[in-house]
Amino acid sequence: MHEYDAIIAGASFAGLAAADSLEGDILLIDRKEIGTRQTSACGTFTSVLEESGCKNSIMQEFDTLTLHIPDERKVELIEPISTFDYEKFCKIIGQRLKVKTLKASVKGVAGDVVFTDSGNFSSQCILDCTGWRAVLASSLRQDYVDKRNLAFGLESEVDYTDDSLHLLVDPEIIQQGAAWIFPIGNKSRIGVASYAGKTQILPQLRGFTRTLGHEISKTHGGYIPFGLREPVVDNLFMVGDSAGMAPPTTSEGIRPAINFGRECAGIVQGIIDGDKMLKDGLIEYRDIVNKSKNRYKWLLNMQAPLLDNIVPGTIKKAACSSIFSKIFQKMYLGI
Structure with missing residues (x-):
């Protein structure tokens, strides 16, 4: 059994970001080819794409976001957002990686051994980036x-x-859910999501x-976890949707x-590199993630009233005003 410096399970946003930042004998495992089977609406702040070297x-x-809650309000963005x-x-990231990649399905983990349908591999550093299912952590x-903290989204390109980007919270479109229009040039990604556990x-x-x-036309989508999960499970580092890192209310999980x-x-x-012990690294990572816990709770407390359409119109109007929207955006960007 080959022992790697680190094993990363999952090669989407979290797994690729981690693999792109590591040097050594690293194994990146995913059940599909890198860049296939899109489930995300693929919209994030332009700066994220630029810093990732993926501007192309x-x-x-x-530079504007049009909110329909359900009345239309246009918000000026303090940072531009791009669809990609x-x-x-x-x-782009995959071509510059210096890690070994393996197309296989991970099945679980025990200690420092990761089980896959193409063999077993070991490492003291294991990152679970397998998405909302959190395959490795769930095996432990x-x-x-928590399936109560899963939204389900479905999208089509038309x-x-x-x-402008459009986000809609309107019970006439979908109960306890949201809809969106993400333009991509001569087309748009149009989708809906249910936060009530509905998949149909x-x-x-x-x-x-x-x-x-x-x-x-053709649709794609999947579950969206909301509500921060425990970032460390035994000796596993939980990253991305595996750790429920998509903020509630917005479900913007890419950044x-x-x-x-x-x-x-x-x-x-x-x-x-031998500069720290595994146990100390796990504690450090947990502390870094948990610094955002209160802001995630703040957004979670906003989510239900907004989706249930019980937020007074005056508050919605004030929140979309130039002054308050900038304050909210700055707070949000701090997550």
Whole structure:
């Protein structure tokens, strides 16, 4: 059994960010080819894409966000947001990686051994970046994934153009959920998400798309975890959706996955280089993630009232005003 300096399970945003930041004998495992099977709406702050060296993956950039809650309010963004090409983003990073990649399905972990359908591999540093299922952590703790804290989203690309991002919280579109329009040049990614545990939301997506004068085509999507999970399970570093790092209310998981992936990699590199012990690295990583816990709770407390449409209109109006929206955005960017 080959022993690696580090093993990363999962090669999407979190796993790629970590692998891109590590040096040594590293193994990156994913059940699919890098850049395939997009599930995300793929919109994040332009600075995230630039800092990742993936500016060429940008499809459209925006300086405004139009909120429909349900009345329309236009918000000026203090940092531009871009939609991007998932495959191109992943392959830009994938082509510069200096790690070994393996196409295989991870099955579980015991101690320092990761089990896959293509053999077993060992390392003292193991990163679980397997998405909402948290495959490795769930093999140790069956209750690690709280299914009450899972939203489900579905999206389709249609021939619809716009110069603004749109987020809609309207019970006439979907109950206890949200909808979005993310333009990508001559098309838009149009989607809906249920925060009530519903997965049969194709009728809502089809109905919403028809209000825009279009029909859906091929769909993609999946579960979106909200509510920060424990960032360390035994000797596992939990990163990205595995750790529930998509902030509640917004479900913007790309930026946290990439940033925490880099933070985690910095700690793991110290372990690989002999500058710190594994147990100290796990404690350090847990402390870094938990610094955001209160802000995640703040957003979680906002989520239910907003989706249940019980927030007074005056508060919604004030929150979208120039002054308060900038304050909120600065607080949000601090997560």
